[in-house]
Amino acid sequence: MEKTKYSLATRELKKHKKSLSNPRLKILEYLCYYRDHPTAEQMYVDLHKELPTLSKTTIYNTLHALAELGLVKILNFEENKARYDIITEEHGHFKCQTCGGIFDFQVEQKLIPKGELLGYKIMERNLYFKGICKKCL
Amino acid sequence: MEKTKYSLATRELKKHKKSLSNPRLKILEYLCYYRDHPTAEQMYVDLHKELPTLSKTTIYNTLHALAELGLVKILNFEENKARYDIITEEHGHFKCQTCGGIFDFQVEQKLIPKGELLGYKIMERNLYFKGICKKCL
DNA sequence: GAATAAAATTGTAATCATTACAAATTTTCT
DNA sequence: AGAAAATTTGTAATGATTACAATTTTATTC
Ligand SMILES: [Mn+2]
Ligand SMILES: [Mn+2]
Ligand SMILES: [Zn+2]
Ligand SMILES: [Zn+2]
DSSP states (O other): HHHHHHHHHHHHHHHOOOOOOHHHHHHHHHHOOSSSSHHHHHHHHHHHOTTOOHHHHHHHHHHHHHHHHHEEEEEEEEESEEEEEEEOOOOOEEEETTTTEEEEEOSSSSOOGGGGTTTEEEEEEEEEEEEOOOTTT | OOHHHHHHHHHHHHTTTTTOOHHHHHHHHHHOOOOOOOOOHHHHHHHHHHHHTOHHHHOOOOHHHHHHTTSSSEESSSSOOOOOOOSOOOOOEEETTTTEEEEEEOOOOOOOOOGTTTTTTEEEEEEEEEEEEEOOO
């Protein structure tokens, strides 16, 4: 699963004639390993240790490039900063107000538009819940 | 309905010993009348015309105060800026990628936590959909 | 109703995530 | 190798929001 995402991403990069540069591979590795929806800042701080030349601009560039190819999803539910997710399949996010953790959850029913959305073309669904996780309760 | 929100808000302000100042009333009026989820900037530009002394800081202060009292909901689904909603009852938002309009929709089932969320305490649910509205299709 | 205290508003400067951009470096192609 | 294209980098700019101190308005006291 983890390996799958990584090799799928590298394959997709090659297909689009994007080089498998060190920054790109390290950023991909990071996203595949720490699946806790990191911010660009978090990735920068962590990756800077093993790749001291890495710049923040490259992180943003790369994340946008990956998002462009559909390999990363940019999450905008926080008030200020974005978070990045290697899992691009539709799923919901739950943020625990106590520990701050962000957890994935599956979204069941395929949801046929009804009510006010009848006749609307739904192309993307984002679910963001808040509360307290089991561990913190 | 529209009048209801406004009078409920003024009543709540009085209850908390907050003065019914001109800026507050004008901001409330605006939110009750234009229910299109405006940004702080939009409110500033529009309200500045009839209340030229109004500052942007006051808009932010007031919106936060109203949110504190549960009279306004701050929406954070846009990448950079926040939007403000006088409707605080739970409902979803649909953004049309063509006309840019943001439309409300009701969220049906009361959703009992299951799957990964079993045992989690859900305190807030945010639904944000994207696509194309009926008019633009 | 004037004096005084408290609350609200204002303008400006600071913050912070993200983006723009041009120079430097690396990779790819010939 | 040498030229061209792609990528990375550092720094400056942007833009929404917040901090803060000074000013104005509103409420309270005498
Ligand atoms: Mn996720
Ligand atoms: Mn709404
Ligand atoms: Zn928790
Ligand atoms: Zn539309």
